[in-house]
Amino acid sequence: MSPQNVPQLLERAYKNYRVLLHIPALQAACSSLGSLINLLYLVEKTGQNSLFSPADEDTYRDLVSGVNAMLSELETALKGVKENHGGIDSIREQPLRGHQNRLAAFLEVLRSHSQEKITAALQHLRGIPNPEFQRSLLSSDWAVLETELLKYGISQDLIDEEFFFIQNLLGRNHREEEEDMLRNHPVVDVDRREEEELPGYTPGAQRGTIEEKSQNLEQTRRMMTMVDPEQFIPTSSNAAPPYTFEEGIEEDLDADISKCIKKAKEIEATKRFLSKEETPDLLPHPCDWLPKAMIAEYKDSDEIIQMMDAASFSVMAYETAPRCLQQIERLHRLLRVSFEHRREVNIIEKVFQSLNIASTALSKFILVRGQHNSGVNFSDLDALDFKFSTVATVQKPHLQFPLREFEFAQKSYYSLLTYIMGFLEALSSVLSGLTFITLHHDELEVRWNNREMDTRIAWMQKRLAGWEQVEEAVSFCRDWYGLRPELRLHASAALKEWERSKKILSGSEIDDVIDLTIISASNLPKSNFRPPSAFAKVVLYGPNKFGGAIRLFDLKTDPGPKTQNPVWNQPFLLKIPKNSKMIDVEIHDRVAGIDKELVRVRLKFSFIPGLEANFEGRSLMYGIDEEVEFPTFCVEGKGKQKEPSLLRIKLKWKGRYGRVEDLGLPAEPPGKLFRADFTGIPLTNEEREASKPGAKDVRRVRSRDQSGAEGLRGTAEVATGVLNFVGNLV
Structure with missing residues (x-):
């Protein structure tokens, strides 16, 4: 429960707001007080829709006490102004902004509680074994969803306030389900053997649930305790300061x-x-x-x-x-x-x-x-x-x-x-x-x-x-x-070189080139009770204007002899356009001049501008030269097989870092001007280990001064974006 005197506190603060409204010299303080009142009102209203934890109650009580003390000081100063004793200079905006920032941070913590409750409800609803209801859930039928949320115990006010949060959560999860379906069934809905894990490849983090995604900022919010602003600004005071005046x-x-x-x-x-x-x-x-x-x-x-x-x-x-x-x-x-x-x-x-x-x-x-x-x-x-x-x-x-x-x-x-x-x-x-x-x-x-x-x-x-x-x-x-004096010219040249490096590393300057060699296949299904005369086709897909995939071009190997284990060992040099979607390697059997598809492998690209570029989980930033086996899936109606087919290919490319080094360009941001953690480039395993807390090489770890200042700046932005108090009060 929230403190009992909050309604009286709001009324008292609003009286002071109306007084400040008529003093032209104090309009900045008046605006800050209005935002503070609005935040206090929103915190109180949000608290009615979610239970306060004991820690929340203590924090809120301290915040209310601080606002009370601040209002007492403000009223004393205003009294001096009324009695012509001066005091107008003592009314400053900064104390008001300090309380405003703390209330804004606390409001975010309370909202996270409500969103956790909604997320748990959606998780429960997604588990209901009712196909009709699941279709309405995926189609975001708001009337059906609202009824179910009310049954689950979510209040109408909370549903209305978090409408966009619910919609975004459902929409994002629906898109991810579609992506997962395409990933698991890329072409046709057939019985497909589960793909084996690629040798020598460590997959990244698994896709989180909607509950995990809604809570990904909770730990950060919890760390922002409602205390004086200086505790949000990390300093070097925790480290031993350099009090060395003379060497040694x-x-x-x-x-x-x-x-x-x-x-x-x-x-x-x-x-x-x-x-x-x-x-x-x-x-x-x-x-x-x-x-x-x-x-x-x-x-x-x-x-x-x-x-x-x-x-x-x-x-x-x-x-x-x-x-x-x-x-x-x-x-x-x-x-x-x-x-x-x-x-x-x-x-x-x-x-x-x-x-x-x-x-x-x-x-x-x-x-x-x-x-x-x-x-x-x-x-x-x-x-x-x-x-x-x-x-x-x-x-x-x-x-x-x-x-x-x-x-x-x-x-x-x-x-x-x-x-x-x-x-x-x-x-x-x-x-x-x-x-x-x-x-x-x-x-x-x-x-x-x-x-x-x-x-x-x-x-x-x-x-x-x-x-x-x-x-x-x-x-x-x-x-x-x-x-x-040449330092200035050299520094300007280094920055221009880094701009060129960024373009290469992001893939925006030149296309990537992949040397893909189709080596062999094994255990191909028989067609018409005879060994196939197989050849491989490499098909590249790119994006279309609607966000889907379009077939760009295909290349073929020569047909092999009649065997279930053909060997081609044929290379293809592929220039990959920006935002390419995937490469399909299809194995066909040529029978009487007609090509029949037997099995297929889909190799995917991932392009996140400035952050990631990989092909089948292997980073395009670094060079590669290796042979890999890929399990295939059998196309329906093209024969039977006792064991799964395997396709063996060789992947080779220079890597964007390699091209940067060949050109003599810097591979990392030059000098102290750039943030230590801002590279935008995936880390190698060695770099990941080096960036862990306690490691000797921490070049890519965000500094405490910077992350703390950004945290406080985010708190201030939350307060700035809150609606005007008077409108809410009306």
């Missing part, structure tokens, strides 16, 4: 400052994501190093990374360091308002000095901003990293990247910045207050000493004392970069 020397950080650093990094990750969603054009983008003509081509591509790494020079210099400076300025104002008249007190002066030291340390990040790209928030050091990693794909052995100096500078800057973030987080807990510090300076000194803030300041001073060697490493990298 690890900094000893106590648990307190490590905890502060972790919290500060999580908050920063949330701010980065929100900033990217709100002002994407003002933040560093991985494509900003490209020539202007290529930026538009790549910027919105799914295959490139969308957010730069938190340890990149651009993010540190243009996003994180400026936010830390804003926090220092806020603490400065707080101190000046509270203790400007007591600067002579030792602890007060010490706090002022600590802020100045942190500000000085942050000023070091100005050095790593782009030196020649005014107007673009992208460091030339990151441009160096992106360009060289792209060029390295095309193997330029004469270019020796200054890896030692680059990593030393990057780790040093990141170490200093994350420490400052943790220091400011600890200092904020010491200087508690929004507009005025209510603590006495003696109590402030106790807090200062308890958090060991003197030690924190000493750490930064020690870093700054030897910072010249870090700046020398930066200068060395820039000098190396400046002396090699």
Whole structure:
């Protein structure tokens, strides 16, 4: 059951919505509140059609409590506005959007419960042994189906809400049944011996049931707990941060400052994501190093990374360091308002000095901003990293990247910045207050000493004392970069080569060529009580304009002697058009000038653009040269056989990877610009093993930063797509 006070909460929220509706300066907050109310209404309505689990009840109770607290803060701020005490600036859209995202994610979880219930009902209905009912089910007779679902216990409201889900589920399953029928009975409905498993071939995953398909996102939804947004934004805080300032020397950080650093990094990750969603054009983008003509081509591509790494020079210099400076300025104002008249007190002066030291340390990040790209928030050091990693794909052995100096500078800057973030987080807990510090300076000194803030300041001073060697490493990298202007040309050439590779690997540039050799057949059925004089016919089928198959061409072997075990050993070079459907190998018997078909084998293609291309389960991406036996099925009325016939053929092709390598083109996305998991190409068995968790080679595994950011972005998109609240309420 849902919380009892939700109707009152909806009424209270709607009153605030009507107030905000008349304040022009708060229309963004008004819109967010309307979406939030609509989501709350939908969650409540959805909950009436499905039982809440104990975990759902706890989550919903926490969400309602959070919305209640947010409304209390909003009403307090609105009261200040009414009494001319100010407060309009304190009403922001972000808290509303945070609750909106959590409710949207929770709504998806509830919908999944309802869909599971519907899926179970459909599974039950599909098992009813009534041919007439099964025909109505396959034809999506809605009246019959609705009646049966009501009998099963599905409410009318739920049936109406999930109409399209039910229709799509039935339609998809019906299409798959037809495909399975064609696969098992491709030509005629005859007694066909079950095909034996192909030697040396491991089949892929079996087709899932409709119940499995409806639950394929449940595990992901369950992992999205209804908590603060920063928990949706994975950071590198779980891994050991590179706190190495000097080579071979690890900094000893106590648990307190490590905890502060972790919290500060999580908050920063949330701010980065929100900033990217709100002002994407003002933040560093991985494509900003490209020539202007290529930026538009790549910027919105799914295959490139969308957010730069938190340890990149651009993010540190243009996003994180400026936010830390804003926090220092806020603490400065707080101190000046509270203790400007007591600067002579030792602890007060010490706090002022600590802020100045942190500000000085942050000023070091100005050095790593782009030196020649005014107007673009992208460091030339990151441009160096992106360009060289792209060029390295095309193997330029004469270019020796200054890896030692680059990593030393990057780790040093990141170490200093994350420490400052943790220091400011600890200092904020010491200087508690929004507009005025209510603590006495003696109590402030106790807090200062308890958090060991003197030690924190000493750490930064020690870093700054030897910072010249870090700046020398930066200068060395820039000098190396400046002396090699050809990097830009090589990087552009590598990207163009990758575009050519993608076309070849996807099969859109040139057709595949298959060398198919018909070797022999065995145990052919006798015709008219005599051994057949058999020949083989290779028939290629392609797509027609209606989505079916059409016969493109056929090739024949020479007729063999009269025998049930003919040997032809005749090759055919087949140029396969795009989206070819299948190849039939038919064995015919020539009797008195008339050809009679004895047995047939169907070999299928699979073309999923950019994802998969195979022939009879063997990937066209990789080269192949092997002989395979295929069991045949006997055509009705063409003789009898004691044992199943076997057709032996040889498959040989170069493979798309082989063609790419022959042309000297890259076989994988070049450089750090591209997502590590976005290849679109089937993996070999070795690559699958390497991509498993814990394996050493994890190049193709999606990074946590990227998948988490996409998960949160999907949550926000769900909230954006919900209907307007007022319309639902009416």
